[in-house]
Amino acid sequence: MSEPIFKSSLSMEEIEANFKDVDFFSGVMEGLEEALAYKRGKASAETIARKRALPTVNIKEMRLSLGMTQRTFAEMLGVSRRTVEAWESGKSTPTPTAKKLMYLIQEDHSLVQKLQ
Numbered sequence: 332m333s334e335p336i337f338k339s340s341l342s343m344e345e346i347e348a349n350f351k352d353v354d355f356f357s358g359v360m361e362g363l364e365e366a367l368a369y370k371r372g373k374a375s376a377e378t379i380a381r382k383r384a385l386p387t388v389n390i391k392e393m394r395l396s397l398g399m400t401q402r403t404f405a406e407m408l409g410v411s412r413r414t415v416e417a418w419e420s421g422k423s424t425p426t427p428t429a430k431k432l433m434y435l436i437q438e439d440h441s442l443v444q445k446l447q
Contacts, residue, residue: 352424385427386434391419393437407446408432 339346368374394404394415405415408429417423425433436442 385430388425388430388433388437390415390425390433393433394419397436397440397443407443 341349365374394401397404399407401415401419402412405412408415410429414423418425424430436446
C-alpha cells in the first residue's frame with residue numbers, strides 16, 4: 332500500500348503557522364476524558380459539546396483600523412498594554428474569550444463605544 336499524499340495550496344510555513352498555538356495533546360486528552368465519562372455513564376453523547384474553531388483575528392490590523400493605540404485598545408478590552416503588545420508580536424495568544432470578543436468588534440465596530 333502506498334503512502335497517502337496530501338496536497339495543499341498553503342506553503343509549509345503557512346501550515347506550521349496555522350498550528351503554532353494548537354496543543355494537540357490537550358485536545359486528545361480532553362477527548363479521551365469525555366469518552367471515559369461517557370463510558371462510565373457520567374455523560375451522554377448529547378451533552379458533550381463540540382468545540383468550534385476560534386475565529387481568526389489580526390489584532391494589530393484591527394486595532395489600527397479602529398484608530399487606537401495599544402493602551403486605549405487594552406483599556407477597552409480590560410487587559411494591560413503589555414498583553415496587547417505580546418499578542419501583536421506573537422509572544423502570547425489571546426484567551427478564547429478575548430479572541431471571540433475581538434472578532435465581534437472586528438465585525439461590528441459600533442461595539443467599541445459600548446465597551447468604553
